[in-house]
Amino acid sequence: MPIGFWSVILGAMCVISCGEKQKRSFNAFDTYLQFYQEVNDSLSKNPRYVCAEAQKRMTATTDSTTYYHYVMLLAKAYMFRSDMDSAAVCMNQAEAYCHRNAPTPQISDLYADIYNMRGNVLARQALVDSAVICFSKALNYRLNGDRKEVLPDISINLADAYVRTGQYDKGALWYRKSLSFFDSLGTPEAKRFPAYYGLAQVYMELRDFELCDYYYDMAAQWYSEMMPYEKCIYLNNRGNSYYFRKDYPHALEMFRKELAFARSYPDMAFEVHLSEMNLGETFLLMNQTDSAAFYLAKCEDFFRSIGNISALYYLDTQLIELALKQNNLALARKRLAEAVKPDYVEPNMLHIRNRYLQHYYEETGDYKKAYYYQRENQRIDDSTRNERIKMRTAEIDLKYRQDTTLMKQKIFIQQKENEVLGLHQRMYVWMSVCFLILILAVFIYLYNKKQRHLFRMRSQHMINTLRMENIRNRVSPHFIFNVLSREINSHSNGYSENMRQLVKLMRRNLELTEHLCVTLDEELDFVHTYIDLERKSMGDTFALSLHVDKTIDLTREILPSMMIQIPVENAIKHALREKQGKKNLWIDIRREPTGAICIKIRDNGGGYKANSHNRGTGTGMKVILQTVQMLNNNNKKHIDISINNVPLEEGETGCEFVVILPQGYDYNFLKAV
Structure with a gap:
């Protein structure tokens, strides 16, 4: 439809795809935000x-807060599908969550998304005054939140709403404020085109087509982006600008491009039927009634199905x-009688109806x-001219104040630079x-610090190495002399075999002494x-x-x-050697579900008795405990x-x-070490 209403409806959706990059620690x-991008x-x-x-x-x-941001993203997707009922359900859920929680910057950001979306929905329903209230709340909440980078988009939505109410000076003000936000945020020029075609829309409404084309041309530079x-x-807004100039061939060209482009996306039903309505009216003004009837019939069912009062x-x-x-005067009378009667009608739409x-x-x-309706349109035209004059006056005043402020700032800055130099x-x-x-x-x-560290490391290494050598020197004789003393006192037929086993034990013990593990x-x-070697002295009742x-x-x-080795030797020497009857020794090595290895050494020698004359010196267990203690110092998981x-x-x-x-x-x- 070649009027400002539909430009604003589409423009109000700008914030739906705004950039949202945050410099925070990486969290949910x-x-x-990454998914949103x-x-x-x-x-x-x-x-x-x-x-x-x-x-x-x-x-x-x-x-929870992130969850409801996903809910709002879902609402935006529903809005693009023209499923306004589902979008409303999502917004109500998110708002209820915000009401339950204390105010924080994150809750303020969520509130801002909710009110911004509500403003979009109200704008589609032609409840423009309510939309202005919602967009204003969204802006205030966003100022109290963390995500300042979306302020320009909300400013554009607020400007769109003011334009729809006919307050073109306020609309232009908020478009320019959005450009100021872009400057503050360092936003690239390629991202500012919504503000440019918004300003073009304002000047189109005021019939200042020179400035209108200037801003459309600025936006057109970034069409590919x-x-x-x-x-x-x-395309819709540019077609409107030709429509209001009564340059209908160029308007048709733009609307046809819009229709062809929208048809390439299955979910752009709203945009498809909007461009059909634009084409229908343009053909109507060119007195090509067959083409007009064709396009108006194609879009009528859609707008009646979604119940969009302004469109109807x-x-x-x-x-x-x-x-x-x-x-067909009778049909015209019937349609006039059955026409919808919205509570609010925009000046442009009212002008066309009149x-x-x-x-x-x-x-x-x-x-x-x-004659009455002719006078009403003259009144609307006069009001538009007054708005144009008011707009011009405001712009001249604003430019004068900006130039004066800039001059004072330059003089002040130069003075301070000389002082600071x-x-x-x-x-x-x-x-x-x-x-x-x-x-x-x-x-x-x-x-x-490095020298002290190296000295400390060398000293610690030397101390621990000496400790280990001392431990090993005490361990090696402990096993060897126990077996050797017994073999010297034994001269049975198996002596030679036992001596070979003893030699093997001594050689192996010597090899193991050189290794910690x-x-x-x-x-x-x-x-x-x-x-x-010990089996013979243990007798036939010994079983491993x-x-x-x-x-x-x-x-x-x-x-x-x-x-x-040490627990086995302790079991044989202190528990089983003097035991009467069956002498059992069990060694069980299993892997636990955690992946650890469990080693169990068990005997049936009556258990450990602290006061027993057979309990030994405990040298072997000290070796084990000291070795494990030093190794555990280097590990989070301990033996x-x-x-x-x-x-x-x-x-x-x-x-x-x-x-x-x-x-x-x-x-x-x-x-x-």
């Missing part, structure tokens, strides 16, 4: 896709004139009423000296050799049970050296060791040694 809201273009191209994606992400969002619905706005008011106006040009009503009453011979020269010298001193001090501090395979081999999970690769899993008496079958009691080796444990001793 940043994820929302990804689907920004799709809001007008494919709003159904945006609906589906937004609903999917809502189910995975735990932050516009999103689909913004291109529709531009204008459509009825065209249909009345069409009936008159078809010489012109056609004048024609109608001339045809019916009621010249008194025809001398101060800067002295300050630069002192800053250079201080900077050099600071660099020297930092260098000396870092050098000394060994594989499970190496440790078990050492234990088997030791038990084979060894179980290893098939999931454990013995050649890859690491553990501290002697971790199994856990426990020793407990446990009940066994047949009423016996045993001692159980349990060690848990965490998965991913670091056995790098040098790193620990």
